[in-house]
Amino acid sequence: GDSVTQMEGPVTLSEEAFLTINCTYTATGYPSLFWYVQYPGEGLQLLLKATKADDKGSNKGFEATYRKETTSFHLEKGSVQVSDSAVYFCALSLTFRTNAGKSTFGDGTTLTVKP
């Protein structure tokens, strides 16, 4: 079945450090790929997305590139801030499987940024 594998956490970084959170996927078909972020006590919010191979999603300094050849969608940020501390979920959605579709999520990676 379809699945998403994220690097295991938790990840602890100092402010201004470089962030990479790895994400790889398995899917039959051509998925759209997403990164969602969950701040403490809140629901999930879309961070960025890419809908086809070689697309780069970006938002708030975060980037991820849809790599079909390596089935990956790694999240990166050049300089993290304390306010980036959250849980990050990689997700995929498959096109045209059903009318509504569904998103399949990875396990989530907890990021803590220390001043």
Place this chain on the structure above:
Amino acid sequence: EPEVTQTPSHQVTQMGQEVILRCVPISNHLYFYWYRQILGQKVEFLVSFYNNEISEKSEIFDDQFSVERPDGSNFTLKIRSTKLEDSAMYFCASSEWGANTGELFFGEGSRLTVL
């Protein structure tokens, strides 16, 4: 900014009791979803709903679960006879174009505790 709202934010119930979790999706969205997140674990798909019927459901969504859109604005999840293992955060989500191509907008979640 339009948002998905969920009630209650937290419900404590006894095993075997019925629970109804309520959601008000974003008004122009047509696709609705329930996900759950057991503490510290991944976000799991339960069910998707479109055009007044279930589009897809997971193996978790057994006969104890049901969904309804009773009045054109609310979207409810009913658990008929709760079990201890139903304790989780339940997230409602809605989408304008479906998870296939668009993002999901999540509510802040309803925490269910079954004693």
